[in-house]
Amino acid sequence: DSVFANLVQAPEDPILGVTVAYNKDPSPVKVNLGVGAYRTEEGKPLVLNVVRQAEQLLVNDRSRVKEYLPITGLADFNKLSSKLIFGSDSPAIRENRVTTVQCLSGTGSLRVGAEFLAKHYHQRVIYIPHPTWGNHPKVFTLAGLSVKTYRYYDPATRGLNFQGLLEDLGSAPSGAIVLLHACAHNPTGVDPTIEQWEQIRQLMRSKALLPFFDSAYQGFASGSLDADAQPVRLFVADGGELLAAQSYAKNMGLYGERVGALSIVCKSADVAAKVESQLKLVIRPMYSNPPIHGASIVATILKDSELYREWTIELKAMADRIISMRHQLFDALRARGTPGDWTHIIKQIGMFTFTGLNTQQVAFMTQEYHIYMTSDGRISMAGLSSRTVPHLADAIHAAVT
Ligand code: PMP
Numbered sequence: 001d002s003v004f005a006n007l008v009q010a011p012e013d014p015i016l017g018v019t020v021a022y023n024k025d026p027s028p029v030k031v032n033l034g035v036g037a038y039r040t041e042e043g044k045p046l047v048l049n050v051v052r053q054a055e056q057l058l059v060n061d062r063s064r065v066k067e068y069l070p071i072t073g074l075a076d077f078n079k080l081s082s083k084l085i086f087g088s089d090s091p092a093i094r095e096n097r098v099t100t101v102q103c104l105s106g107t108g109s110l111r112v113g114a115e116f117l118a119k120h121y122h123q124r125v126i127y128i129p130h131p132t133w134g135n136h137p138k139v140f141t142l143a144g145l146s147v148k149t150y151r152y153y154d155p156a157t158r159g160l161n162f163q164g165l166l167e168d169l170g171s172a173p174s175g176a177i178v179l180l181h182a183c184a185h186n187p188t189g190v191d192p193t194i195e196q197w198e199q200i201r202q203l204m205r206s207k208a209l210l211p212f213f214d215s216a217y218q219g220f221a222s223g224s225l226d227a228d229a230q231p232v233r234l235f236v237a238d239g240g241e242l243l244a245a246q247s248y249a250k251n252m253g254l255y256g257e258r259v260g261a262l263s264i265v266c267k268s269a270d271v272a273a274k275v276e277s278q279l280k281l282v283i284r285p286m287y288s289n290p291p292i293h294g295a296s297i298v299a300t301i302l303k304d305s306e307l308y309r310e311w312t313i314e315l316k317a318m319a320d321r322i323i324s325m326r327h328q329l330f331d332a333l334r335a336r337g338t339p340g341d342w343t344h345i346i347k348q349i350g351m352f353t354f355t356g357l358n359t360q361q362v363a364f365m366t367q368e369y370h371i372y373m374t375s376d377g378r379i380s381m382a383g384l385s386s387r388t389v390p391h392l393a394d395a396i397h398a399a400v401t
């Protein structure tokens with residue numbers, strides 16, 4: 001008998017499991033709105049033109065070898081990544097107060113940051129928004145932090161519960177870590193306004209709460225890299241400390257390359273150097289050092305002004321297509337006279353719409369219309385196209401009437 005015979009079968013991941021179910025469905029009209037990955041109008045995955053160009057440059061460079069990277073990753077990549085999120089003129093970077101390490105996409109950056117905090121920070125509690133990306137509580141719990149939630153979303157308005165957020169952060173213990181979605185909150189698509197961010201900042205700094213930004217969608221929310229980084233930069237500008245996890249999965253379409261970065265902004269260059277030395281001790285026994293290819297693609301694009309410019313254009317085109325899907329879906333529901341207020345579809349930001357559809361309605365749409373989405377009613381707008389919008393609108397209409 002197997003030594004593992006008494007294992008119980010684990011459930012599928014709630015998000016990635018949607019794709020597993022989708023792949024099993026033989027229907028020709030099936031639509032996958034589960035996973036947050038960009039698709040073209042034709043429903044195909046997209047490799048950006050600039051990524052193809054950068055890869056070509058890398059392949060043609062015969063001096064490139066496959067040696068190990070340092071524990072902290074590709075130095076150029078790290079420098080350019082911190083400039084991308086904090087701004088090229090950031091005083092924190094100029095003063096050498098930022099340490100940046102290349103990690104395995106957004107998830108790996110969150111995990112390394114969390115392991116570091118669990119080992120070295122005086123407060124073990126992290127507040128995450130309710131709801132949030134389903135992997136957050138698992139990443140932080142397994143790293144050894146204790147997870148609590150703060151109110152974020154108001155189902156009645158399908159918008160921000162700003163009062164609840166302020167109350168919950170206001171009663172958090174001094175020094176607690178707070179996870180903030182830098183932009184395009186997943187799964188709700190609801191972000192604070194810049195004025196609300198400023199109030200959050202003041203409250204958090206007054207209580208010495210430590211910000212941990214998760215930036216998985218820079219450029220995807222508004223189409224502008226700078227606009228989407230505004231909340232993070234607001235917190236850097238006051239001179240205080242923070243962590244930021246960056247992912248290039250969405251904004252450069254590098255999903256499977258697993259490219260990301262963890263930055264820790266410190267009070268002084270001296271502290272930043274010590275922090276980096278300790279980050280290396282977290283990383284070395286976990287995976288030794290990060291992979292070279294994806295980070296080289298990113299560095300090639302970020303350091304070449306022409307490639308960078310082309311990237312911003314391609315990024316804007318992806319963001320614009322998503323925004324146009326919001327309008328098409330909203331118009332299609334209005335044309336059908338579907339009962340309810342659907343303005344949140346055009347108000348929400350980023351890759352996802354939090355439809356407000358309940359578990360039963362989602363199950364109905366999957367069963368009768370072969371439309372796949374997470375059971376909380378979140379749909380990936382990036383998975384929609386002009387061809388599939390009418391089908392989705394029919395399904396929503398049938399589900400709510
Ligand atoms: N944070 C959030 C909020 C996300 O939505 C995602 C991707 N779904 C991630 C982090 C991490 O993604 P990745 O590890 O692929 O960069």
